[in-house]
Amino acid sequence: MSARRVLTVDDSRTMRNMVAFTLRNAGYAVEEAQDGAEAIKALQIGNYDLVITDLNMPTMDGLALVRAMRATPRNRATPILILTTEADAEKKAAGRAAGATGWLVKPFNPQRLIEITAKVCA
Amino acid sequence: MEGMDDIRATFFEECAELLGNAAELLGQLADGSAGDDTLHAIFRAVHSIKGGAGAFGFTRLVEFTHVAETLMDSLRNGRSAPTEEIISLLVRAIDSLGDLVAAEQTGTQLPSNFGAEIVAAMTQAANDGADSPIGQSAGSRAPSAAGAIQSPRQCIIGFAPQPQVFRNGNEPILILTQLARLGEADIQPDLSRLPNLDALDPEDSYLVWTIHLTTIAPEAELREVFEFVEDDCRLTLADAPPPAIAPSPPPAALPAGDATVGPPQAPPDPPPAAARAEKPNQAPSPQTRSIRVDIEKVDRLVNLVGELVITQAVLLEQSSGLSVDQHPDLLRGIEGLSQHARELQESVMAIRAQPVKSVFSRIPRLVRDLAAELGRDVRIIMTGENTEIDKTVIEQLGDPLTHMIRNAIDHGIEPPAERMAAGKPAQGTIHLSAEHRSGRIVIEISDDGRGINRDQVRRKAESKGLIPANANLSDDEITNLIFLPGFSTAEKVSNVSGRGVGMDVVKRNVQAMGGRINLESRFGTGSRFTLSLPLTLAILDGMVVAIGRQTYIIPLSNIVENLRPRAGDIRPLVGYGEVLALRGDYISLVPLHGIFGIPGAVTNPCNGIVVIVEGDGGKRLALLVDELIGQQQVVVKSIEENYGSVEGIGGATILGNGRVALILDVSRLRCARPPPAQAQAA
Numbered sequence: 139m140s141a142r143r144v145l146t147v148d149d150s151r152t153m154r155n156m157v158a159f160t161l162r163n164a165g166y167a168v169e170e171a172q173d174g175a176e177a178i179k180a181l182q183i184g185n186y187d188l189v190i191t192d193l194n195m196p197t198m199d200g201l202a203l204v205r206a207m208r209a210t211p212r213n214r215a216t217p218i219l220i221l222t223t224e225a226d227a228e229k230k231a232a233g234r235a236a237g238a239t240g241w242l243v244k245p246f247n248p249q250r251l252i253e254i255t256a257k258v259c260a
Numbered sequence: 261m262e263g264m265d266d267i268r269a270t271f272f273e274e275c276a277e278l279l280g281n282a283a284e285l286l287g288q289l290a291d292g293s294a295g296d297d298t299l300h301a302i303f304r305a306v307h308s309i310k311g312g313a314g315a316f317g318f319t320r321l322v323e324f325t326h327v328a329e330t331l332m333d334s335l336r337n338g339r340s341a342p343t344e345e346i347i348s349l350l351v352r353a354i355d356s357l358g359d360l361v362a363a364e365q366t367g368t369q370l371p372s373n374f375g376a377e378i379v380a381a382m383t384q385a386a387n388d389g390a391d392s393p394i395g396q397s398a399g400s401r402a403p404s405a406a407g408a409i410q411s412p413r414q415c416i417i418g419f420a421p422q423p424q425v426f427r428n429g430n431e432p433i434l435i436l437t438q439l440a441r442l443g444e445a446d447i448q449p450d451l452s453r454l455p456n457l458d459a460l461d462p463e464d465s466y467l468v469w470t471i472h473l474t475t476i477a478p479e480a481e482l483r484e485v486f487e488f489v490e491d492d493c494r495l496t497l498a499d500a501p502p503p504a505i506a507p508s509p510p511p512a513a514l515p516a517g518d519a520t521v522g523p524p525q526a527p528p529d530p531p532p533a534a535a536r537a538e539k540p541n542q543a544p545s546p547q548t549r550s551i552r553v554d555i556e557k558v559d560r561l562v563n564l565v566g567e568l569v570i571t572q573a574v575l576l577e578q579s580s581g582l583s584v585d586q587h588p589d590l591l592r593g594i595e596g597l598s599q600h601a602r603e604l605q606e607s608v609m610a611i612r613a614q615p616v617k618s619v620f621s622r623i624p625r626l627v628r629d630l631a632a633e634l635g636r637d638v639r640i641i642m643t644g645e646n647t648e649i650d651k652t653v654i655e656q657l658g659d660p661l662t663h664m665i666r667n668a669i670d671h672g673i674e675p676p677a678e679r680m681a682a683g684k685p686a687q688g689t690i691h692l693s694a695e696h697r698s699g700r701i702v703i704e705i706s707d708d709g710r711g712i713n714r715d716q717v718r719r720k721a722e723s724k725g726l727i728p729a730n731a732n733l734s735d736d737e738i739t740n741l742i743f744l745p746g747f748s749t750a751e752k753v754s755n756v757s758g759r760g761v762g763m764d765v766v767k768r769n770v771q772a773m774g775g776r777i778n779l780e781s782r783f784g785t786g787s788r789f790t791l792s793l794p795l796t797l798a799i800l801d802g803m804v805v806a807i808g809r810q811t812y813i814i815p816l817s818n819i820v821e822n823l824r825p826r827a828g829d830i831r832p833l834v835g836y837g838e839v840l841a842l843r844g845d846y847i848s849l850v851p852l853h854g855i856f857g858i859p860g861a862v863t864n865p866c867n868g869i870v871v872i873v874e875g876d877g878g879k880r881l882a883l884l885v886d887e888l889i890g891q892q893q894v895v896v897k898s899i900e901e902n903y904g905s906v907e908g909i910g911g912a913t914i915l916g917n918g919r920v921a922l923i924l925d926v927s928r929l930r931c932a933r934p935p936p937a938q939a940q941a942a
Contacts, residue, residue: 150274150308150311152270152271152274152308152312152315153311153312153315155266156267156312159264159267192311195304196304208427215429215463217429218429223311223314237428238429239428239429239488240430240487240488244310245314256438257434257488258434
């Protein structure tokens with residue numbers, strides 16, 4: 139079976155690298171985008187098994203990305219994890235309402251990221 | 261694949277960028293040129309640092325950024341107003357953040373109360389804006405399941421997802437798989453709600469499961485499996501009595517739950533978001549026009565191009581004797597090569613070039629802070645911030661520039677009352693400009709302050725024994741005495757510019773990057789510092805000199821003057837060897853042929869040329885060489901990297917004739933001087 143494809147979307151290079159490093163070690167194929175708009179471009183071309191996105195980004199933020207994905211037939215069912223430092227319920231609810239699958243609060247430990255990824259992406 | 265160290269390095273690199281950005285944006289906020297997005301952008305910068313810091317376990321950094329973020333958040337939500345106090349608080353916070361980042365990067369331990377005052381002030385400011393504190397602990401963890409290890413128990417889990425569970429990308433089967441990993445699971449589906457095919461919506465979920473799980477995992481862990489679907493399902497968790505393994509009927513709770521699941525709450529609506537579906541192609545991100553390259557790769561490229569330029573020079577020189585008639589194509593080819601090599605070199609240098617803005621952008625704040633501290637009213641006007649120079653030069657430019665600005669405010673600009681009395685506007689002006697001038701970058705710092713009092717400078721220099729009494733000096737020479745080590749014009753040492761470093765350090769820094777510094781000043785009307793810097797450190801303006809059959813390069817930035825001494829100017833001085841008497845001053849004579857052991861060189865200074873150079877700390881030396889060959893730009897090759905450190909030699913280069921020439925490091929030359937024990941044969 140070919141590796142699952144994950145798209146990590148974050149304006150912080152450090153975070154993207156962290157996610158990519160962790161998941162690559164766990165056998166996923168990881169690609170990176172630095173904001174929602176870039177992610178949309180990638181999603182138009184590629185098929186991803188999971189999108190992991192930050193909320194707070196320039197140009198197009200995480201919620202807008204989730205909404206845009208859910209409104210596109212192609213990405214309607216793609217699992218989306220929101221990765222953010224904002225742990226408050228308000229943000230989680232907004233993420234859910236927009237159509238996010240799950241969330242992970244930064245700072246995460248790598249094991250937890252792998253677990254959660256497995257939970258939403260076979 | 262990248263390792264953790266690389267990610268760490270990326271993090272620190274990114275922090276530096278983000279902090280630089282934040283500082284610049286705060287500056288815009290302060291002077292009112294901020295745009296709508298400014299606050300958000302600063303927030304994002306702090307936020308990103310916090311995210312990375314958390315990932316690496318830099319707790320202090322996380323705590324500090326969290327407080328800053330809370331304040332920023334209250335600003336961008338309009339709960340607090342960005343007053344001058346708050347901006348200056350944030351500016352200090354960004355500074356402290358820089359220190360915290362640096363401490364993590366270098367592994368330094370900061371005092372435990374570091375930044376406490378700023379944290380307190382920020383918390384206060386954020387609370388003033390909000391009725392209640394906004395955020396508490398950063399990165400709150402899931403409640404830890406306290407308690408001892410439990411023996412396996414059996415529990416019964418009822419899992420009834422709502423029909424729209426798929427719509428958020430959740431997949432019940434994955435959840436069940438996870439659950440099965442926690443112990444021994446018996447999973448039974450309830451298909452009773454499955455409609456007939458014609459009524460079935462393939463995007464809805466109709467199944468309900470009952471799971472009998474034998475596990476040691478605490479309940480919290482079981483619930484965590486369902487964390488993403490808990491709002492989209494009906495979940496029951498119950499302990500089963502251990503002995504009685506109840507295979508059938510599922511607990512009563514479930515059918516009841518079934519009833520509440522009911523019909524889809526929201527019909528599978530063509531969501532209103534559909535209208536927005538085509539919108540994501542908004543403004544393309546501006547960053548996509550640039551790529552990020554490891555500086556080492558660029559350095560390697562610069563180096564290779566340097567080699568290419570040398571090879572090209574060798575070819576050019578070798579072909580200079582050839583006749584155009586006999587080798588027209590070869591010569592045309594070599595000419596083309598020369599031109600392309602030069603262009604290539606310029607292009608490669610341009611990759612490393614950065615606008616001086618990164619250094620200039622820190623200055624307005626420095627001016628503001630210092631002016632406030634010293635009770636001056638100063639405005640700064642900057643021009644040419646977009647002038648580009650080599651990254652390495654920029655990195656070394658910060659310190660001298662900062663010091664000169666401090667100096668201009670502390671010693672140059674008078675207090676407002678004094679200015680009014682002198683008939684000047686109360687507000688002093690400092691101009692900072694950068695421009696390209698004949699292959700170098702020239703940075704000027706001028707102020708309309710009190711200027712330099714030459715009489716005072718002269719008296720001070722005499723009293724400190726820096727110059728002989730009654731020395732015959734031009735106005736310019738007197739002015740430039742302030743660059744001598746041990747000279748300080750301030751009557752009393754202030755805590756601003758009198759930090760034990762003087763203009764001599766500035767001059768040394770500037771010279772270290774192959775630059776020159778000059779000061780013009782008119783007493784009463786102001787001063788102007790002119791810094792002339794090379795565009796890159798990889799290329800050096802040198803004077804090619806011959807000693808015996810050897811060729812050496814003396815960096816032009818060190819050279820003060822060249823002369824051929826008369827016999828009477830050379831005098832032996834006990835303990836110093838020979839000295840050269842020059843306009844009332846004595847300068848140590850350094851016979852380079854003696855130091856480097858070169859046979860057949862000119863030994864009588866009166867038959868050779870003496871090059872007066874100035875090294876670190878303004879110490880002058882008179883270097884004896886056979887003759888001057890000419891001035892030339894040379895590509896600097898590190899000798900330490902390829903061979904080892906040599907006293908008095910700063911590097912090497914390859915000349916057009918293919919021969920290697922060593923580049924003198926004037927500042928380290930005098931240490932290399934052997935005891936002058938040689939017979940002074942004429």
